[in-house]
Amino acid sequence: MHPSRRVTIIDVARHAGVSTTAVSKVMRNAYGASPEMQIKVRAAIEELGYRPSAAARGLRGQTYTIGVMLPEMRNPFFADILDGVTEHLGGTDYQVLMAACCNDEAGEVRITEAMIDRSMDGIILIAPISSRRHLQKVARAVPTVVVGRHGHSPDYDTVTDDDFAGAGLVVDHLVALGHRRIAHIEHAEKNPVRLKEMPNAQRADGYRHAMQAHGLGDYIDIASTTYTQQGGYLGAQQLLARPQRPTAIFAGADIVAMGVLDALTEAGLSAPQDISVAGYDDTMFAAFGPISLTTVDQAGHQMGLNAVRLLLDRVASRGRPTAQIKLSPTLITRRTTAPIP
Amino acid sequence: MHPSRRVTIIDVARHAGVSTTAVSKVMRNAYGASPEMQIKVRAAIEELGYRPSAAARGLRGQTYTIGVMLPEMRNPFFADILDGVTEHLGGTDYQVLMAACCNDEAGEVRITEAMIDRSMDGIILIAPISSRRHLQKVARAVPTVVVGRHGHSPDYDTVTDDDFAGAGLVVDHLVALGHRRIAHIEHAEKNPVRLKEMPNAQRADGYRHAMQAHGLGDYIDIASTTYTQQGGYLGAQQLLARPQRPTAIFAGADIVAMGVLDALTEAGLSAPQDISVAGYDDTMFAAFGPISLTTVDQAGHQMGLNAVRLLLDRVASRGRPTAQIKLSPTLITRRTTAPIP
């Protein structure tokens, strides 16, 4: 069987007895098409099952495609953001396409360039680790919104969670339960720019600040590893080996908390009987019965919603000054934290 | 500042003092370019930082884009498949773009059409629920590989896990531990075609068959709900209400097992002391210390690898007969299953 040539705008125009210009106008709801024309054309489109080629469109106008770059696929928190994005785009002609990157800078460059090459109308970068320089370059080529990375730029909008405040919520909660020796596991970061802009650094700062605010400056104790399960495991081992063991561990991310729980189990301890444990992100598994992790909800859905709103806004008017949206996190209390024994 | 017009193939040609045809040939490593020509052109490309426009390419030739459709983003098993895909594509010019769907047929249609509209070179559909008719239609428009759905077609290749055998592994394991009352929670399916093709149905069949092979036909007990946490919760409640309670529950998916564990906790029971629980998929959280779920590893990485291999193969020679690859699952024994008390 033949793969039967695709229906083009020319076929539709011929079938409706009008010009291709007219069909194009109707497709885009553009100005200059009378109601009768609209009806005639829409009928022809329907009848022939016409769908415009995005490639051809991209050559002149828009592609109606929004790109989303994720640092990884396994953190369900990103799925929440995505949900916010797609939900808001559901009624429109836009389509979201994602690319997951390997958490390294080269991968991010590859993906962003691929999205620019494919003339996407706009892109959303989630927690990018690339240099500022690269982000600027991308943002100048195509409307861009950066999610989950602090700091602002004249070229792209940002949507972040108030990580500083979120860390404070956790400390407040633990202090209210009577804890004083509250330790933190952070993601080690050396690059000075990223140190300012990445959420992990803000969480560590928020932790320090809140501890001091409670007069617990002397109990500040931080293990520097990575935001991975392995990092949580190693960090907890470090903390458990202290001469004075902490009574609570605030892990910078839920996945880190999983590693902490592993280390506790291995040491014959359990949460919250021996040590309270809190995470950050409110990922799907934090809610599972056997885990039931106290954590911080970042309102990923809201972040996605705001990101795409800003993006469409910028697509419409590229000149407008950039905006920074900061959302407030909320504490989710579950069963891994309890009053000090 | 001006967004400075993109560098085009014409700029490169002019800069190198050759024709655009020559540049195009070099870009694609096509036949008919002498070594000196190659060097000259590559130098110009480098110097100008030229990157071809995928939109323009798509209008005539390839877009070097592979689309992957996922039923959802929260199941980390799909991330394994993706890893296999991107790894194999790492060295090539191809770029993977994903779209996550809402687990409904309309969403799948929207995504597949969007991918066709964007003239992707090939698409990989992961566990699609669409009608066969739609799959065929898609596959005729663009090279397609279907992953995680049984049944074969003259139009698309398939890569699946041997779900029937995988279910058998679980039953064998539980029987070896002394269990006889082994219940199963399946995803209810009415559509007769999907009943044959979807993995969930195969798992249920494998369960039945294995039970009978062990002479336990009388103990076959199935709760029909859905492959969700909620479905697991409800299914477990049904099973716990039986006059003769099962001693083991085989959930058709890890996420279902999470719901089962929730229901057990609520009923004051625990695994494996009171009831053994097994899942399917070996998702990330199955490995978490506090959960430690016995499950079946589907070798997602291998599935992705094979899928993309088949796809590139088909892109190269669209005519070849379709292939069906079936991979073997392995049992991962953890702490939610134990000898019968």
Added chain:
DNA sequence: TGTGACGTGAGTAACGTTTTCCACGATGTT
């Protein structure tokens, strides 16, 4: 010395849209 094949490169016509004009008739205004 023709003749055919081959390797190399260029010219040009697509590919399917959108955009920028411009023409035309109707309508309103002086």
Added chain:
DNA sequence: AACATCGTGGAAAACGTTACTCACGTCACA
């Protein structure tokens, strides 16, 4: 009655690439 304005629709020129075709020189062979 002359003239600007407006609404409508079409012609044609982009957009940046690849595929097709052809010309030219070189080489091998009869």
